[in-house]
Amino acid sequence: xxAPATARQLRLREDQLFLFLVIxxxxxxxxxxxxxxxxxxxxxxxxxxxxxxxxxxxxxPPLMSVVTGVLLAKLFPDVRGSGVPQTExxxxxxxxxxxxxxxxxxxxxxxxxxxxxxxxxxxxxxVQIGAGLAxxxxxxxxxxxxxxxxxxPVGAAGALAAAFNTPVAAVLFALEEIIGDMNAALIGSTxxxxxxxxxxxxxxxxxxxxxxxxxxxxxxPAELIAYAALGVFGGLxxxxxxxxxxALRGLFLRLPARTKMFQPAMGGLVxxxxxxxSPAVMGVGYEYVDQALNGGLLLKTMLLLCFxxxxxxxxxxxxxNAGGIFAPSLYIGAMAGGAAGLLVRRIAPFPTxxxxxxALVGMGTLFAGIIRAPMTSVFMIFEITQDYxxxxxxxxxxxxxxxxxxxYQPVPIYHALLQQDGIHLPSAATRxxxxxxxxxxxxxxxxxxxxxxxxxxxxWEWAVEHDAPEYLVGTADRLAGVVTRAQLEDWRASDxxxxxxxxxxxxxxxxxxxxxxxxxxxxxxxxxxxVLPVVSRTEARRVEGVVTPDSILVIGDRPHRRTPxxxxx
Amino acid sequence: MSSTADLPRDTAExxxxxxxxxxxxxxxxxxxxxxxxxTRAVARNNRAVSLRNASTWFSQGEQLxxxxxxxxxxxxFRRAMIRNRTNRTYxxxxxxxxxxxxxxxxxxxxxxxxxxSAPEDAEINLELARLAVARGDINESVRFYHDALxxxxxxxxxxxxxxxxxxxxxxxxxxxxxxxxRPELLAxxxxxxxxxxHHVELARLFAEAHxxxxxxxxxxxALRLAPDDDVALAGAGQAAFxxxxxxxxxxxxxxxxxxxxxxxxxxxxxELVLSxxxxxxxxxxxxxxxxxxxxxxxxxxxxxxxxxxxxGNLSTPDQVKLxxxxxxxxxxxxxxxxxxxxxxxxxxxxxxxxxxxxxDRCGPPTVRDxxxxxxxxxxxxxxx
Numbered sequence: 003x004x005a006p007a008t009a010r011q012l013r014l015r016e017d018q019l020f021l022f023l024v025i026x027x028x029x030x031x032x033x034x035x036x037x038x039x040x041x042x043x044x045x046x047x048x049x050x051x052x053x054x055x056x057x058x059x060x061x062x063p064p065l066m067s068v069v070t071g072v073l074l075a076k077l078f079p080d081v082r083g084s085g086v087p088q089t090e091x092x093x094x095x096x097x098x099x100x101x102x103x104x105x106x107x108x109x110x111x112x113x114x115x116x117x118x119x120x121x122x123x124x125x126x127x128x129v130q131i132g133a134g135l136a137x138x139x140x141x142x143x144x145x146x147x148x149x150x151x152x153x154x155p156v157g158a159a160g161a162l163a164a165a166f167n168t169p170v171a172a173v174l175f176a177l178e179e180i181i182g183d184m185n186a187a188l189i190g191s192t193x194x195x196x197x198x199x200x201x202x203x204x205x206x207x208x209x210x211x212x213x214x215x216x217x218x219x220x221x222x223p224a225e226l227i228a229y230a231a232l233g234v235f236g237g238l239x240x241x242x243x244x245x246x247x248x249a250l251r252g253l254f255l256r257l258p259a260r261t262k263m264f265q266p267a268m269g270g271l272v273x274x275x276x277x278x279x280s281p282a283v284m285g286v287g288y289e290y291v292d293q294a295l296n297g298g299l300l301l302k303t304m305l306l307l308c309f310x311x312x313x314x315x316x317x318x319x320x321x322x323n324a325g326g327i328f329a330p331s332l333y334i335g336a337m338a339g340g341a342a343g344l345l346v347r348r349i350a351p352f353p354t355x356x357x358x359x360x361a362l363v364g365m366g367t368l369f370a371g372i373i374r375a376p377m378t379s380v381f382m383i384f385e386i387t388q389d390y391x392x393x394x395x396x397x398x399x400x401x402x403x404x405x406x407x408x409x410y411q412p413v414p415i416y417h418a419l420l421q422q423d424g425i426h427l428p429s430a431a432t433r434x435x436x437x438x439x440x441x442x443x444x445x446x447x448x449x450x451x452x453x454x455x456x457x458x459x460x461x462w463e464w465a466v467e468h469d470a471p472e473y474l475v476g477t478a479d480r481l482a483g484v485v486t487r488a489q490l491e492d493w494r495a496s497d498x499x500x501x502x503x504x505x506x507x508x509x510x511x512x513x514x515x516x517x518x519x520x521x522x523x524x525x526x527x528x529x530x531x532x533v534l535p536v537v538s539r540t541e542a543r544r545v546e547g548v549v550t551p552d553s554i555l556v557i558g559d560r561p562h563r564r565t566p567x568x569x570x571x
Numbered sequence: 572m573s574s575t576a577d578l579p580r581d582t583a584e585x586x587x588x589x590x591x592x593x594x595x596x597x598x599x600x601x602x603x604x605x606x607x608x609x610t611r612a613v614a615r616n617n618r619a620v621s622l623r624n625a626s627t628w629f630s631q632g633e634q635l636x637x638x639x640x641x642x643x644x645x646x647x648f649r650r651a652m653i654r655n656r657t658n659r660t661y662x663x664x665x666x667x668x669x670x671x672x673x674x675x676x677x678x679x680x681x682x683x684x685x686x687x688s689a690p691e692d693a694e695i696n697l698e699l700a701r702l703a704v705a706r707g708d709i710n711e712s713v714r715f716y717h718d719a720l721x722x723x724x725x726x727x728x729x730x731x732x733x734x735x736x737x738x739x740x741x742x743x744x745x746x747x748x749x750x751x752x753r754p755e756l757l758a759x760x761x762x763x764x765x766x767x768x769h770h771v772e773l774a775r776l777f778a779e780a781h782x783x784x785x786x787x788x789x790x791x792x793a794l795r796l797a798p799d800d801d802v803a804l805a806g807a808g809q810a811a812f813x814x815x816x817x818x819x820x821x822x823x824x825x826x827x828x829x830x831x832x833x834x835x836x837x838x839x840x841x842e843l844v845l846s847x848x849x850x851x852x853x854x855x856x857x858x859x860x861x862x863x864x865x866x867x868x869x870x871x872x873x874x875x876x877x878x879x880x881x882x883g884n885l886s887t888p889d890q891v892k893l894x895x896x897x898x899x900x901x902x903x904x905x906x907x908x909x910x911x912x913x914x915x916x917x918x919x920x921x922x923x924x925x926x927x928x929x930x931d932r933c934g935p936p937t938v939r940d941x942x943x944x945x946x947x948x949x950x951x952x953x954x955x
Contacts, residue, residue: 019592026599033606040610040617052624143595202607206614210656216684289653296684297677298649356680 020149024156024191025198027139031132031160032199036206038109038128039165045117046285059119059281060274066118067270067323070111074322075263078107083319084123084326085112085130087416089158090180091425094433095539098137098151105134111324119277119284120270121314125165126326132161132199133180152188155180159192160199167203167212169196171382178375179416182430211386212288215295218359219391222352226398232342232360233367233399237406239338240371243312243331244407244415248422251320255422262322269321276314282307283314287333294340294361301344304361308337327415331372332365339364362392363399371403374414424542432518441523442516444554445536445547451475454482458506459499462490472533474545475503481543483507486531515539516546523549625654629661632668641672659685663698675706693722697735709746713739733762733769740776749780756780760789767793771803778810786810805829812837815949817844836938843942849915850950856909863918864904866943870925871897873940877933893928896921916950923947 049062074082081088081104092100112127136157140150155176163172176192177184220226254265276283282290290307293299299307315330343360362383369379379400384393411418417427452464452475465473465487476482482504493499493506513535514523527534527549536547632647648665655661662685669678679702686695700715716739724732736759743752756777763769774789790807793800808823824838845851849863874893900918904910910918926943930936936944 019596022596023599026603029603030606033603033610036614037606037610040614044613044617044620047620047624052627139599143592206607206611214656214684216680217687289650292653293649297680298645356676358680 016145016149019143020145020152020191021194023139023143023145023153024194027132027136027153027157028160028195028198029202030135030139031157031195032164032202033206034105034109034131034135035128035161035164035199036203038112038131039124041109041113042117042124042285045113046119049118050284054281056278059277059284063119063273063277064267064270066114067120067266067321068264070114070118070323071263071266073107073111073114074266074324078103078111080104081107081111081127081130081324082322083324083419084126084328084416085128085324086126086179086326086328087420087425089130089133089154090182090416090427091420091540092133092137093151093154093180094182094427095425097147098140098154099147100130100134100137100154102134102138105131105138108134108324115266115318115323116285116325118270120273120318120323120325121276121283121285121287121311121330122318122323122325123327123329123331124286124325125162125328127324128161128165129158129175129180129326132157132159136160152191155186155188156191156195160195163196164199164203166382167200167210168382168385169193169200171378171385172196172199174381175375175378178378179373182427182433184377211388213292213295213386215362215387216356216358217389217391218355218362218387219389220395221355224350224352225346225354226395228342228346228350228354229360229363229395229399230402232339232363233402234406235342236335236338236364236367236399237371237403239308239312239334240331240368240403240407241410243316243334243368243372244411244418246312247316247319247327247415248418250316251419251422254320254322265322269317269323272317272321273314276310276317280307280310283311286329287311288329291333291336291361291365294336295358297340297356297358299337299340301341304337304341304344308334308341311337327372328369331368335365335368336361337364338368359392359395362387363396366396367399367403370400371407372415374404374407376400376404421542424540426515426537426539426542428515428517428539431522432515439520440516441514441518441520441536441547441549444520444523445516445549446553447547449474449478449545449548451477451481451545452485452503453477454480454504456503457499458490458493458501458503461485461503462494462499465490470533472531474533474535474548475507476543476545478545479541479543481511481535481537481545483509484511484530484533484535488531511535513537513542514549524554527551527554621654625651625658625661628654629658629664632664636664636668636671641668644668645672659689659692659695663694666698666702670702670705675702678702679706690718691722693719693724693728693732693735696722700739704742709748712742713751716742729762733759736762737772737776740780744776744779749782752776752780753782753785756782756785760785765792765796767797767800767803770796771800771806774803774806774810778806778813783810783813787814787816799826801827801829805831805834808841809833809837812841815945817841817945817949821845839938840942840945843939844945844949847939847942848946848949849919850946859915860904860910863910863915866922866946867900867904867918869939870922870929870943871901873929873933874925877929880933890928893921893924897925919947919950 049066050058085108089100092098108127108130112124116122116124133154134157136153137150140153145153158180159172159176162175163169166172173189173192173196177186177189181188257265290299294304311330311333315327315334318325319327340357340361342364343355343357346360347354347357366379366383369382370376373379380393380396383396384390413421420427450468452461452473454476456464461475472484472486474481475485485503485507493501498506512526512529514526515538516536517539523534532550534549535545536549538544538546628647628651632644632651635641635644635647645665645668648661648668651661652665662681666678666682669675669681679699682695682699682702686692686699689695696715696719700712700719703711703715716735719735720732720739736755740752740755740759743749743755756773760773763773770789770793774786774793777783777786777789787807787810790803790810793803794807797803804823804827808820808827811817811820811823820837821841824834824841827834847862847866849859849866874897878890900921903914922943926936926940930940930944
């Protein structure tokens with residue numbers, strides 16, 4: 003057989019193998035999600051029983067968090083939090099490579115954290131477990147990196163479809179959130195995996211929807227105003243959640259590294275205290291979402307649960323436990339929406355739907371505002387209700403919430419969480435630039451950084467020796483910041499000469515990543531004084547090069563070669 | 572599988588590659604199967620725990636509801652329902668607790684949702700009907716009662732089904748829907764077992780629905796089974812009395828020892844009607860004259876008293892005409908000749924008109940007034 007014929011045959015075999023793996027991964031991801039759900043319920047049952055005492059409620063979260071703290075610090079350091087951002091990072095920046103210990107660690111720590119009462123969701127971890135399984139299987143079969151990468155959203159979609167019993171929303175979530183492209187070529191694979199996962203899930207758990215919701219509808223056209231107000235309220239609550247979570251997490255990240263092992267227990271103590279006051283915020287909390295959807299909670303209760311759940315979820319998440327924010331966003335939304343529905347019913351001069359309808363729309367609203375996946379949100383609610391009637395109010399409220407959230411928190415929460423960890427995902431524009439030159443092609447790598455241990459006076463002397471408009475301060479592995487000559491002069495003039503240079507540097511600085519296309523590079527360069535650092539996406543403080551105005555002049559001198567990384571995102 | 576970039580160089584290498592892949596695929600499928608069965612076993616175990624918990628919550632909810640702690644009962648029923656959604660008893664218990672608390676809308680919503688999955692479930696429809704009754708929605712009540720009645724019932728539940736129909740009938744009667752109740756009563760009587768209690772119950776309901784003919788028929792069926800049943804005797808007597816079957820009414824009322832006001836009044840009236848009727852069959856002419864004179868005298872006296880109460884003047888042309896007719900009859904009765912049938916009938920008719928004038932203008936009738944009116948009505952000589 004000739005070489006081209008062999009290549010064609012192998013490519014065909016590779017496609018067939020990929021399709022087969024997609025089905026098997028869908029099945030396994032679905033099974034993992036079901037097992038994860040069941041394990042959380044069993045753990046919670048065993049730890050708390052039917053009617054736990056106050057002592058149990060208070061003691062179990064911190065005690066269990068001591069165990070998970072050790073696991074998360076020593077054995078599974080990369081499985082804290084949701085799992086969705088980590089999956090996105092693996093997809094966009096690591097060719098889909100997720101180490102085998104990640105799904106295992108996520109399963110164990112997720113079960114312990116959520117089962118012991120931490121206010122977190124199971125969907126995010128399920129996504130990471132499913133994606134992890136897909137990645138491990140892909141690499142076990144020695145698939146090429148691009149194929150391994152393609153399996154990540156497949157596993158994620160399968161797991162989410164089984165975890166939430168919403169196959170369409172799972173596909174959309176994989177496209178909208180993980181891949182970041184609704185037109186991705188992987189749509190067929192994610193659909194197949196999602197269907198396989200849901201078949202498996204339903205064959206084990208039955209064809210029961212996650213929530214039993216009456217057929218709600220728009221009772222009066224004027225109700226759209228109330229739903230719009232709910233959208234605005236939902237957008238503001240989403241903002242409050244995202245901003246507070248990110249701010250507090252930033253504080254926790256600045257704590258000394260040796261405290262990392264104890265941070266989950268610190269969060270556990272707070273959660274224990276909250277559970278004494280209101281056990282309803284425990285764990286995933288879908289039982290109470292169901293009650294809100296069926297009009298089973300009072301106004302005061304729903305308002306209280308809305309804010310308690312918001313606080314509890316933030317505490318559980320920022321203290322480094324393993325669990326997601328998907329379910330809490332639905333919970334908070336259901337409570338906020340249900341409360342709004344009761345208020346509207348009391349004051350509206352027109353007939354209104356049951357408060358449960360507002361709780362349903364509230365769920366989508368908070369999901370759209372926090373997770374920022376509006377299409378997933380709309381289809382998820384549709385799949386839950388199986389009713390088109392509620393879609394119009396849902397879309398109105400979702401879009402308002404989404405717009406408000408995006409306006410005041412431009413970086414979506416999953417991306418912001420990654421940025422706090424020093425990981426910068428490529429934007430849609432960057433991903434779209436799959437051809438052409440990037441920062442990698444024009445950056446200089448022979449760079450000299452200003453040592454970070456200098457005082458401002460010493461830094462000035464260093465600057466005089468190295469004549470440049472702007473200097474990078476730090477080491478190649480840890481860029482502390484960027485300083486200009488003018489800034490150094492100002493600080494010297496204000497008697498700060500003895501201050502360490504790192505103490506006056508701003509925490510953020512303009513930068514690009516190696517895969518950024520030239521138009522973005524030029525735009526960012528124009529915002530600097532002439533030196534634009536090029537930093538790694540996976541470690542945003544590691545300098546890979548710099549771009550200066552001189553770099554632009556070499557365009558055309560260097561031959562252009564596409565690299566795998568540039569092509570990937 | 573290797574990427575196409577590094578192609579295997581010879582057939583042996585390709586065979587090794589394919590062999591390895593086949594082994595891997597087989598292993599993966601085996602792992603998937605094992606994982607499926609393990610997960611299913613764990614999920615079943617979890618489901619069993621969940622069902623047990625649901626049952627515990629349900630029991631707690633029932634205890635709390637019985638103790639009147641409705642809010643806690645509702646919370647417990649909700650927990651039971653969430654853990655076992657397929658158990659309709661839990662949902663119905665929740666709806667009942669909500670209804671007891673007065674939250675009819677929530678109860679209705681829950682039951683309607685449940686009904687979507689089982690539109691022909693008699694008990695769900697019955698709960699919905701009862702909720703509609705509590706809300707005073709007659710149309711919806713009747714609709715859900717009918718849905719419940721015409722749902723498939725097990726043979727062992729025939730008694731329950733009859734109870735539901737009787738519940739509907741009582742609801743219709745108390746809401747003034749006698750016309751709607753009568754077809755249900757006929758259906759119920761066709762379906763009723765042949766025992767005294769059922770016949771008496773149906774007869775009472777027929778009577779309440781103003782169907783005295785069927786009421787009497789049911790009482791008679793009861794009396795065929797238990798000739799001395801006191802309740803049936805009293806009921807039959809009253810029904811026969813209302814139907815104007817005074818001899819039959821007397822027979823029943825004489826045999827009953829019941830002495831409630833209705834029976835007592837009926838008994839007294841029946842006796843008066845039968846003993847004072849001038850048109851009664853099989854009485855002699857002298858007795859007929861005596862009865863006519865006696866009742867006419869009483870009616871004339873009542874009329875004069877009434878006029879006296881109202882100032883003694885004949886204020887309407889009718890009263891003037893009545894007065895003239897009274898004088899004419901009075902004159903005729905003073906003659907000793909035998910009274911012909913026309914005179915007795917016209918006399919009875921005049922007594923009726925006098926009594927009616929008295930009743931209309933001078934307040935509540937005496938028992939004898941009522942008897943005289945009934946006598947006229949029973950012979951079709953009443954003035955209306």
